Amino acid sequence: MRRIAVTVNGKRHEAEVEPRQLLVYFLREELGLTGTVVGCDTSSCGSCTVLVGGESVKSCTMLAVQADGAEVTTIEGLARDGELHPVQRAFHEQHGLQCGFCTPGMVLATVSLLAENPSPSDEEIRHLLEGNLCRCTGYQNIVKAVKAAATA
Amino acid sequence: MAATETAPGSYIGTSVPRKEDEKLLTGQSRYIDDLTLPGMVWASVVRSPFAHATITSVDVSKAREAEGVVAAFTGADLAEDWAATLPCVWLVTEDTKQPMHRPLATDKARYQGDGVAVVIAETRALAKDAAELVEVEYEPLPAVIDPEEALAEGAPLVHEEFGTNESFVWKLENGDVDGIFASAPVTVKERFRQQRLIPNAIEPRGVLAQYLPAQDEYTLWSATQIPHILRFWLAVVLGVPESRLRVVAPDVGGGFGSKLNVYAEEALALVLARRVGRPVKWTEERSEGYLSTIHGRDHWQEMEFAADEDGKIRAVRAKATVGLGAYLQLVTAGTPILGGWVYGGPYDVEGYSLEVVGAFTTATPTDAYRGAGRPEATYLIERTVDALARKLDLDPAEIRRRNFITEFPKPLASGLEIDSGDFAGALDRALEMVDYEAVRREQAERRERGDSKELGIGLSTYTEMCGLAPSRILGAILYAAGGWDAATIRCLPTGSVQVFIGTSPHGQGHVTTFSQIVADRLGVPIDQVEVIHGDTSAMQLGLDTYGSRSLAVGGVALYNAAEKVIGKARGIVAHKLEVSADDLQYENGRFTVAGTDKSMTVQEAALQAFTAHDLPDGMEPGLEATFVYDPPNFSWPGGAHIAVVEIDTETGEVDLRRYIAVDEIGNVINPMVVDGQIHGGVTQGIAQALWEEAIFDEDGNLTTGSMVSYLLPSAAETIDYELDRVVAPSPTNPLGVKGVGETGTIASTPAVMNAIVDALSPYGVRDVQMPAKPERVWRAIQEGGAS
Numbered sequence: 001m002r003r004i005a006v007t008v009n010g011k012r013h014e015a016e017v018e019p020r021q022l023l024v025y026f027l028r029e030e031l032g033l034t035g036t037v038v039g040c041d042t043s044s045c046g047s048c049t050v051l052v053g054g055e056s057v058k059s060c061t062m063l064a065v066q067a068d069g070a071e072v073t074t075i076e077g078l079a080r081d082g083e084l085h086p087v088q089r090a091f092h093e094q095h096g097l098q099c100g101f102c103t104p105g106m107v108l109a110t111v112s113l114l115a116e117n118p119s120p121s122d123e124e125i126r127h128l129l130e131g132n133l134c135r136c137t138g139y140q141n142i143v144k145a146v147k148a149a150a151t152a
Numbered sequence: 153m154a155a156t157e158t159a160p161g162s163y164i165g166t167s168v169p170r171k172e173d174e175k176l177l178t179g180q181s182r183y184i185d186d187l188t189l190p191g192m193v194w195a196s197v198v199r200s201p202f203a204h205a206t207i208t209s210v211d212v213s214k215a216r217e218a219e220g221v222v223a224a225f226t227g228a229d230l231a232e233d234w235a236a237t238l239p240c241v242w243l244v245t246e247d248t249k250q251p252m253h254r255p256l257a258t259d260k261a262r263y264q265g266d267g268v269a270v271v272i273a274e275t276r277a278l279a280k281d282a283a284e285l286v287e288v289e290y291e292p293l294p295a296v297i298d299p300e301e302a303l304a305e306g307a308p309l310v311h312e313e314f315g316t317n318e319s320f321v322w323k324l325e326n327g328d329v330d331g332i333f334a335s336a337p338v339t340v341k342e343r344f345r346q347q348r349l350i351p352n353a354i355e356p357r358g359v360l361a362q363y364l365p366a367q368d369e370y371t372l373w374s375a376t377q378i379p380h381i382l383r384f385w386l387a388v389v390l391g392v393p394e395s396r397l398r399v400v401a402p403d404v405g406g407g408f409g410s411k412l413n414v415y416a417e418e419a420l421a422l423v424l425a426r427r428v429g430r431p432v433k434w435t436e437e438r439s440e441g442y443l444s445t446i447h448g449r450d451h452w453q454e455m456e457f458a459a460d461e462d463g464k465i466r467a468v469r470a471k472a473t474v475g476l477g478a479y480l481q482l483v484t485a486g487t488p489i490l491g492g493w494v495y496g497g498p499y500d501v502e503g504y505s506l507e508v509v510g511a512f513t514t515a516t517p518t519d520a521y522r523g524a525g526r527p528e529a530t531y532l533i534e535r536t537v538d539a540l541a542r543k544l545d546l547d548p549a550e551i552r553r554r555n556f557i558t559e560f561p562k563p564l565a566s567g568l569e570i571d572s573g574d575f576a577g578a579l580d581r582a583l584e585m586v587d588y589e590a591v592r593r594e595q596a597e598r599r600e601r602g603d604s605k606e607l608g609i610g611l612s613t614y615t616e617m618c619g620l621a622p623s624r625i626l627g628a629i630l631y632a633a634g635g636w637d638a639a640t641i642r643c644l645p646t647g648s649v650q651v652f653i654g655t656s657p658h659g660q661g662h663v664t665t666f667s668q669i670v671a672d673r674l675g676v677p678i679d680q681v682e683v684i685h686g687d688t689s690a691m692q693l694g695l696d697t698y699g700s701r702s703l704a705v706g707g708v709a710l711y712n713a714a715e716k717v718i719g720k721a722r723g724i725v726a727h728k729l730e731v732s733a734d735d736l737q738y739e740n741g742r743f744t745v746a747g748t749d750k751s752m753t754v755q756e757a758a759l760q761a762f763t764a765h766d767l768p769d770g771m772e773p774g775l776e777a778t779f780v781y782d783p784p785n786f787s788w789p790g791g792a793h794i795a796v797v798e799i800d801t802e803t804g805e806v807d808l809r810r811y812i813a814v815d816e817i818g819n820v821i822n823p824m825v826v827d828g829q830i831h832g833g834v835t836q837g838i839a840q841a842l843w844e845e846a847i848f849d850e851d852g853n854l855t856t857g858s859m860v861s862y863l864l865p866s867a868a869e870t871i872d873y874e875l876d877r878v879v880a881p882s883p884t885n886p887l888g889v890k891g892v893g894e895t896g897t898i899a900s901t902p903a904v905m906n907a908i909v910d911a912l913s914p915y916g917v918r919d920v921q922m923p924a925k926p927e928r929v930w931r932a933i934q935e936g937g938a939s
Contacts, residue, residue: 018277020277021277025276028185028186033179034179034181034182034183034185034186035178035179035180035181036179037183037185037355037405038185038356039354039355039356039405039438040356040438040858040859041437041438041439041858042438042439042858042859042860044858044859044860044864045354045438045859047354074179075177075178075179076178076179076180078178079178084174084177084178088177088178091173091177092169092170092173092174092177093169095167095169095170095824095825095827095828097173097176097177098406098659098660098661098828098832099176099353099354099355099403099404099405099406099658099659100172100173100175100176100177100181100403100405100659101183101353101354101355101405101406102354102405103176103177104177104179107177122872125867126866126867126868126870127867127868129866129867129868130866130867130868131866132866132867133354133859133864133866134354134867135352135353135354135406135408135832135836135864136354136406136659136828136832137828137831137832138828138831138832138833138834138835138870138873139831139835139866139867139870140831140870140872140873141827141828141831142867143867143872
């Protein structure tokens with residue numbers, strides 16, 4: 001077991017974890033932050049995407065011990081005082097979600113994408129979201145949502 | 153989140169933003185893996201690595217002694233826990249061979265992934281660790297994956313007791329088909345392969361089971377599309393009273409048919425919870441799910457047309473040989489039959505013949521996957537229509553126009569009646585949107601200058617049968633359940649309305665759509681309508697969600713329940729206002745008396761019904777109504793899709809340039825939700841044409857065993873689709889609605905493949921095996937021979 005300290009959504013947590021525990025399971029099972037989900041076992045789908053130090057990371061492909069001392073943002077940390085983050089609002093207004101399972105990862109990938117590319121073209125958006133799979137929407141409205149969030 | 157500003161009376165037809173979104177966007181969703189119960193333990197299933205093997209021994213002793221392990225069981229240990237086989241609800245013929253299917257195999261493993269033992273431990277990781285300690289001795293047997301090979305002489309038998317791998321032969325024939333073929337001036341014959349697909353809902357399956365011994369009560373939470381049907385069948389499989397079993401679908405992350413089943417793990421978890429006395433959680437890992445969750449399609453298809461010189465199709469004769477997999481899951485035998493009446497497409501054919509042969513193979517069972525039988529049918533007819541067009545040197549749009557059904561209702565040659573449609577209108581609009589003449593011009597210009605990048609344009613005009621379904625017809629075709637659905641509307645005395653629906657959404661937006669219907673009919677602000685679903689304790693009546701039925705059946709049940717509520721409210725109001733019921737006018741939730749200022753709302757009537765101080769003699773207090781609606785017909789959406797592809801003949805790469813979808817889906821309740829369904833459905837159908845395929849090696853190993861090797865499209869591969877609609881409201885129900893959830897998948901695959909063949913016909917290419925990977929396209933060009 002290893003002792004780690006991780007700041008998640010602004011709150012510091014200390015815990016003892018097995019070295020082999022993935023960050024996604026640490027968030028879900030240790031901290032009860034179930035908004036981040038597991039969709040695959042090959043780092044393909046991106047449903048587990050969180051921000052670590054502001055960078056988008058697939059939390060299924062990172063060990064909890066690797067997050068020691070880091071600042072993590074999960075989907076639960078985006079809205080402020082009951083107000084949706086502009087990306088969340090854009091996904092809602094553009095119908096960029098259906099079942100919602102890929103959505104937290106998609107939203108956080110978008111937050112990261114727009115931080116690096118504030119005015120992406122449709123083609124750039126599609127390319128930059130390659131690591132986040134959705135089976136429901138066909139992506140069309142997701143691209144619209146990212147565009148809308150970019151100009152919000 | 154602000155509710156829509158739209159006023160009652162205008163919700164229907166409006167793109168109301170979804171009520172479902174807030175919790176899904178903020179991480180407050182409750183999917184199966186988010187649920188925990190005190191004392192919960194984890195199950196891990198040990199699965200056969202062999203596609204076909206005799207199980208000589210299963211030893212769980214080492215697993216039992218591992219850290220944190222609570223129990224471990226072999227299939228034999230649990231053999232007496234099952235009162236009945238895992239069910240197939242639609243056996244399709246009287247003499248279909250249905251094998252006994254237990255949740256864990258005992259004598260043989262019959263597909264890679266067949267469960268043989270289960271280990272239960274304190275944590276997810278410890279259960280998985282211990283599962284690796286289970287020792288199973290297998291004697292491998294030859295595998296058979298292809299359904300035609302499974303039916304050939306000498307094929308390894310999946311179930312020896314039948315002496316054959318043929319499970320059933322289903323036939324439908326109307327009209328003098330042989331006679332028409334004998335005298336037809338033109339015939340074509342085509343053969344195609346519908347490859348196996350892996351559904352890949354982004355949420356993996358999972359269950360949480362609880363047994364309370366003092367009450368002898370079972371509860372199962374499952375990522376399912378079918379809580380009601382699951383309850384019925386699990387009661388049968390376990391041999392427990394249905395009244396003591398509650399099934400709950402929490403938030404479900406997509407299904408597409410793959411969560412429409414009675415799975416081994418669902419039955420297993422309940423039995424394990426009873427045996428170990430603690431709640432049991434099981435979730436599948438993705439690559440596990442590639443084996444343990446049903447697959448789609450897997451047909452060899454043949455089609456013959458008997459036609460006139462002018463391209464009029466007189467008769468169709470189709471055959472499908474289907475890979476069922478190792479067992480009959482819930483709709484395994486029925487899925488190919490579900491398209492059984494639309495192998496004539498939207499065309500006015502006189503003679504209809506279809507034969508479907510179901511074959512056992514040593515693979516994961518196939519079952520319903522978005523479209524469930526209708527994509528297969530539409531693919532076969534639309535590809536063959538293009539073949540006929542080429543043979544007669546007719547334009548593919550023109551040949552379709554010559555064959556469309558134009559008058560409705562229309563009895564199909566297959567025996568069912570299509571209620572409304574506008575195929576010609578849809579095609580005209582689609583051709584206009586794509587600028588058909590311009591694309592043909594550019595195609596010709598490229599060919600003239602010898603451009604290595606060819607343009608192709610592919611049409612797909614379809615009808616399909618969904619909105620499952622009239623119960624009498626289901627009974628006649630040997631489907632074991634009915635096709636009705638139910639809604640209960642409860643007007644609470646403080647003004648809000650609770651709606652209980654029998655459908656079970658997993659992304660389709662029922663909460664919003666059904667709130668729109670109730671808000672409009674009862675004049676209640678939409679954020680005061682609460683829609684409850686997915687829990688058999690909250691709503692007893694329902695037949696759940698699949699086959700694009702929720703609006704066409706469930707929504708109509710809801711509409712009719714609202715009418716009943718309005719009817720009772722009318723009596724309450726008439727009595728209170730001291731007028732006759734006929735003197736009351738009703739609009740958007742308010743009753744008025746013409747020429748007076750007397751008025752009362754439905755909400756006010758609800759309070760009156762609750763206090764019961766002044767109700768008409770003989771009227772029961774309360775304002776609520778239930779309606780159980782059995783549709784008199786299937787739902788018949790249709791339309792025209794067009795794909796434009798650009799193919800690099802030097803590399804074989806296919807680039808989808810444009811995709812147009814003009815659908816006729818009756819009246820639309822929420823256009824935004826409907827467009828979203830079409831986007832998603834079209835993407836899955838395009839994916840079948842271009843990217844997806846479950847590949848097995850000769851030993852029956854699934855070599856596309858994870859998302860790394862099974863190619864699911866991302867945003868980088870897909871494009872924006874151009875959508876429009878024509879409207880031919882269904883006369884079958886008062887809302888005029890039709891289903892739409894599967895139309896995109898049904899129409900799109902042949903549109904893309906027709907475009908590819910159209911692009912490559914100068915090279916003599918008549919077909920490219922799906923998915924049309926660059927290598928396959930390139931080889932087809934080389935082998936086609938023409939330059």
